Amino acid sequence: MIQEFFKPQTVAEAVTLKEKYRDEAVFMAGGTDVNCRDASSAVEKVIGIEQLALNAISETDKAVLIGAGVTIQDLIDSPKVPEQLSKAAAHFVNRNIRNMATIGGNIASNNSTSNLIPILVALDAELKLAGSDTPVSVYEYITREMSRLIESIRILSENLEKPYGIRKFSHTANDISVIVAAVTLNIRNEIVSNVRVAAGGVSKHVMRLKELENKLEGNKLPAGTEIEDTVNKAVSPLKDIRGGVRFKKYLAGVLVSDCIYDAQTGIEKRDAK
Numbered sequence: 104m105i106q107e108f109f110k111p112q113t114v115a116e117a118v119t120l121k122e123k124y125r126d127e128a129v130f131m132a133g134g135t136d137v138n139c140r141d142a143s144s145a146v147e148k149v150i151g152i153e154q155l156a157l158n159a160i161s162e163t164d165k166a167v168l169i170g171a172g173v174t175i176q177d178l179i180d181s182p183k184v185p186e187q188l189s190k191a192a193a194h195f196v197n198r199n200i201r202n203m204a205t206i207g208g209n210i211a212s213n214n215s216t217s218n219l220i221p222i223l224v225a226l227d228a229e230l231k232l233a234g235s236d237t238p239v240s241v242y243e244y245i246t247r248e249m250s251r252l253i254e255s256i257r258i259l260s261e262n263l264e265k266p267y268g269i270r271k272f273s274h275t276a277n278d279i280s281v282i283v284a285a286v287t288l289n290i291r292n293e294i295v296s297n298v299r300v301a302a303g304g305v306s307k308h309v310m311r312l313k314e315l316e317n318k319l320e321g322n323k324l325p326a327g328t329e330i331e332d333t334v335n336k337a338v339s340p341l342k343d344i345r346g347g348v349r350f351k352k353y354l355a356g357v358l359v360s361d362c363i364y365d366a367q368t369g370i371e372k373r374d375a376k
């Protein structure tokens with residue numbers, strides 16, 4: 104149960120508190136995860152960060168910068184947010200959660216079935232961490248299970264120009280996703296390049312499917328069944344209340360294959376203009 108709640112007025116103060124209490128304290132933004140912890144992972148000290156105003160969204164011709172405190176609903180509503188992120192945000196369960204949950208909290212929660220992390224990984228999104236000028240990729244942050252304070256997320260315009268696909272499967276519209284997938288790639292003269300494939304719900308964290316990326320890079324797109332087969336072999340989902348291992352492997356293959364199809368269709372539409 105929460106015993107102490109700190110309300111730092113600056114990012115530096117928040118970082119100092121975290122350095123002081125380390126694993127005894129967690130940051131809290133929207134609180135949708137922190138307030139749902141069971142007794143085994145509950146914390147006694149919470150460092151509230153809502154008042155730090157990390158909720159600006161800005162664009163330059165080179166990149167989009169999204170504050171860590173931007174809510175999931177803002178990702179849908181703000182015209183400055185790239186459509187890739189708005190679409191992924193719309194996959195969240197319901198408006199109550201979307202109004203409170205933040206993009207920074209979503210990344211730091213590092214849930215395997217996050218609706219945002221796969222597309223952020225596929226876009227090579229980078230994080231500005233408090234007290235550091237060296238950007239860290241979202242993928243590095245989640246795979247190294249970092250817990251440093253995220254100030255903002257930066258996505259380069261050149262990555263936003265890549266055709267993409269985002270898919271998810273959930274049993275009902277108001278249930279968390281079972282499998283989430285996102286792909287970005289370029290295709291020129293039928294040859295695939297600069298491909299990123301990310302999937303959630305298939306391992307402890309969202310993972311990049313590097314075997315598939317290597318198979319696609321520099322080659323023509325293979326048949327959908329070959330893509331599904333490669334995904335099937337690369338992933339190790341766990342059986343749980345939402346599905347068994349074979350079901351999830353099958354879903355992952357189909358969703359990744361659909362994402363690639365969506366990206367390819369995006370290219371065809373763009374080239375037809």
Ligand SMILES: Cc1cc2nc3c(=O)[nH]c(=O)nc-3n(C[C@H](O)[C@H](O)[C@H](O)COP(=O)(O)OP(=O)(O)OC[C@H]3O[C@@H](n4cnc5c(N)ncnc54)[C@H](O)[C@@H]3O)c2cc1C
Pocket residue numbers: 129130131132133134135136137138139152171172194195196197200203204205206207208209210211212214216217218219250251252253254278279280
């Ligand atoms: C009923 C319910 C439904 C949900 N549905 C979905 C869904 O559909 N899709 C989905 O992806 N997720 C879902 N979630 C999970 C959760 O809502 C999201 O992960 C959400 O984005 C977390 O954001 P938050 O601001 O509420 O995080 P908090 O609860 O405030 O924090 C979560 C974790 O992130 C850390 N943290 C927060 N902000 C930062 C920061 N700026 N820098 C570093 N660490 C930080 C905290 O210390 C904590 O460890 C759901 C949760 C619940 C309870």
